[in-house]
Amino acid sequence: MTTTEKVKRSLVGHVVSDKGDKTIVVQIVRSVRHPKYRKYIKRSKKFHAHDDTNVGRIGDLVRIVASRPYSKLKTWVLQDIIEKSN
Numbered sequence: 001m002t003t004t005e006k007v008k009r010s011l012v013g014h015v016v017s018d019k020g021d022k023t024i025v026v027q028i029v030r031s032v033r034h035p036k037y038r039k040y041i042k043r044s045k046k047f048h049a050h051d052d053t054n055v056g057r058i059g060d061l062v063r064i065v066a067s068r069p070y071s072k073l074k075t076w077v078l079q080d081i082i083e084k085s086n
Contacts, residue, residue, distance in 0.1 A: 059085025
């Protein structure tokens, strides 16, 4: 990697919706430690991602990468499918 290349942020999560045309909704789950009780809690967030070929299906484990804004909500793009759902 040269000094001019940017490292883009990527996330891994499950597809929870594929209803939109060329759009998937990916849910990212992470564990955070509670500041007082020191117990780990699951936090989730949904991201809209651009899926140009409509290959993402509900339940797939996918990797999304930050990109230019495609619309008001879509600022991520599907990079690859890690694991297909049954």
